[in-house]
Amino acid sequence: MKLCILGATGRTGEELVLQALEKDYSVVAYVRHPNKLTKRRQLTMVTGELNDITKMASAMKGCDAVLMALGNPVSNSSGNLFSLAMPNIIEAMDKAGIKRLISLSALGVGATYHNTRYPYRMGARGFLKGNFADHEAGEKQLSASVLDWTTVHPGPLFNGKRSAKPLVRDAALGDKMPGVPRTNRADVAQVMLQIINDSKTYRKQLIMCSKQDQPTLPG
Numbered sequence: 001m002k003l004c005i006l007g008a009t010g011r012t013g014e015e016l017v018l019q020a021l022e023k024d025y026s027v028v029a030y031v032r033h034p035n036k037l038t039k040r041r042q043l044t045m046v047t048g049e050l051n052d053i054t055k056m057a058s059a060m061k062g063c064d065a066v067l068m069a070l071g072n073p074v075s076n077s078s079g080n081l082f083s084l085a086m087p088n089i090i091e092a093m094d095k096a097g098i099k100r101l102i103s104l105s106a107l108g109v110g111a112t113y114h115n116t117r118y119p120y121r122m123g124a125r126g127f128l129k130g131n132f133a134d135h136e137a138g139e140k141q142l143s144a145s146v147l148d149w150t151t152v153h154p155g156p157l158f159n160g161k162r163s164a165k166p167l168v169r170d171a172a173l174g175d176k177m178p179g180v181p182r183t184n185r186a187d188v189a190q191v192m193l194q195i196i197n198d199s200k201t202y203r204k205q206l207i208m209c210s211k212q213d214q215p216t217l218p219g
Contacts, residue, residue, distance in 0.1 A: 001065075003020055004059055005069065006068045007068055008037060009033055010070070012157065013069035018189075019190060029043060030056060030060075054095075066089070070082070072131065081134055082135050086139075090145050093147060101148070102150045103149065103150070105139065107153045108120070108121065109151075115176050154187075155178075162184065162186040166209065167210070170207075177208075
């Protein structure tokens, strides 16, 4: 399998790259700063911006799926990243002939607010409000596209080890995550890679956290 990863130099993006290479997948990392990634076998780095649709489409050409782990820096957490980049990504995927997109989001974005509990939901409506609004603006454009998209909505991210069975649910089923839904980046990466070919997750919002006593995928 060949994947194009956007946001590969971030902490979750790097984990995606490493786990994909563990599976012996080929990875194309479309990044602004390739020097932030370690050169590895089966990893191709393409330098480019998210507003360069032609170059992004060229990087995506021949890939089976696009995985997004994009995020704003802490210094500009509420910037218009997703609302501006998502139309370009959708157009680039169309030019490259790819339909499968898995995008990292966050628990509490859009309708997934209804899957939160106190005290986490206080942050979703408080200091995270601007960042979540940008996520939602981008994801609404996914809903209007013809892509086979999935958005993955974890709780607060940490650098722990992979869980045996992270808790993952279809947000539309109405299940609520724990009030403190800690999520390891390693779990986010493993779930995003697990669902690439799972048509049951197409055009769905998946909520998740690193709880080990529940099934890994929605029914």
